Amino acid sequence: MAEKRKRDREATRARLLEVARLRFARDGYDAASVRDIAHDADVDATLIFRYFGSKKRLFDEATAPGQVPDDLLDGPPEELVARMLRSVVYQDWSTHGGEHPLVAMLKSAGHQDTRQRIRQEVCDTYVDALEELAEGPDRQLRAELLSAWLVGIGILRSVVATPALAEAEAADLAPHVATVATGLLGRPMSGSA
C-alpha cells in the first residue's frame, strides 16, 4: 500500500510537470492550486517552489508549446483541415484529464500574457498552416475564419455540449468540413483524414 519512491529530483520534477499540465488544462490557471498539483504528484507543495520558483513559472514550463503533436503537417494538404479537426475535437485528451484544453484556455484567458501565448500558438499551429493553403486575396483572414470554426466546434462540442455536435462522429462532420474548407480556402479540400 504505502510504496515509497526513490529520491529522484528529475523524476519528481517530471511528475510535477505532468500532473500540473493535467490540472492546468482541466481547471485553468487560477483554479488549479499548487496544493492540488502537489497532492496529485504525491509530494509536498513546497517542492513546487523549490523546483520552479513560483506557480507562474510552473505553469509556463508545464504549458510550454511543443508538446502538441506536430504530425499535423504530415500527410496530404487537402486533408489538413480534417486532421486539425481531429486534433481539436476528437483527439483523446486523456492526458489532459479528459477535459478539453480549450476550456482551460478560456479560463486562463484572464491573464494578459496567457492570452498572448494562446494567440501565438493558434497562429503558429493553425492559422499559418492554413494560410499557406489558401488561394486568392484575404488569405490570412480566411485562414483565421477557418481556425475560428475549428475552435468553435471544439467549444460547442465539448464545453457547451450542444446536442447534435456532442453525439456526432468525425465521419458525420466530414462532408461539411469538405464544404466549408473548400469554400473558405478556395481550393478542393477533403473532409476526412
Place this chain on the structure above:
Amino acid sequence: MAEKRKRDREATRARLLEVARLRFARDGYDAASVRDIAHDADVDATLIFRYFGSKKRLFDEATAPGQVPDDLLDGPPEELVARMLRSVVYQDWSTHGGEHPLVAMLKSAGHQDTRQRIRQEVCDTYVDALEELAEGPDRQLRAELLSAWLVGIGILRSVVATPALAEAEAADLAPHVATVATGLLGRPMSGSA
C-alpha cells in the same frame, strides 16, 4: 466631490446588477469578487448578500437571459446569419465589457450549471432559428456547425485577438459569411444585413 446618494433599495440593487454584469463578463465568475463588484457600485460588499443572498445568485440574476434583443428574427431570412454575426461580433455590448454575452459567459464555463445555461441560450437563440432555414438531412447538425462558427469568430476576435480578425470590418467578412452559410444551410444566403 462627496456627493451622497439617496437611500433607494431598488436603485442600489439595479446598480449592483449592472456593475456585476460587467465584472462577470470581463473577468469571469471566479475572478470577479463581491468586494470588487461592491466597490464598483460604491456600496458595502455586505449589501450583495442582503439583496441577493449569495454571489452565485447575484451571478444568476445578473447574467439572466432576456436582455438579448430578439430583432434577430426580423428581416429577410437570407440575411439571418449576417445579422447573427453582427450581434455576436460587431454590436456594442458595452454592458458586457464590449463582448457578446455568450463569449463573456464562456469565461465562467468552469461551473456545470453555467454550461447548461449557455447551451440553452445557444440552442434557443441560434441553433433553432438556423435549423429552420436549413434544408436537407442533418439540419440540426449543420445549424450547430454554423453556430459554432459564429461563437468561434467571437472568441478568436475578442479573446484571442487573432490579427486579421481583430481588424476586420463587418464588410470584410460578408463574402465569406455568404459562402459558408450558403454551403452549410444548403440554400443561398447573403453575407451582409
Place this chain on the structure above:
DNA sequence: TCTTCAAGTCATCGAACGCTGACTTGACGG
C-alpha cells in the same frame, strides 16, 4: 420632534490561497 424600520456599514469569521524559512530524512562516500 420623536419613533420606527429599512438601508447601509463594521468587525470579523473560517477557509483557502501563494509562498517562506527552518527543519527532518534518506542515500552515498569515506
Place this chain on the structure above:
DNA sequence: CCGTCAAGTCAGCGTTCGATGACTTGAAGA
C-alpha cells in the same frame, strides 16, 4: 559507522475569499 548534502517535509505568515450578525444611520409618518 558516520558525516554530509540534497531531497523532501512541516509549521506558519500574510492576504484574500465568501459569508454572517450586530451595529449605525437616514428619512418618512405620527
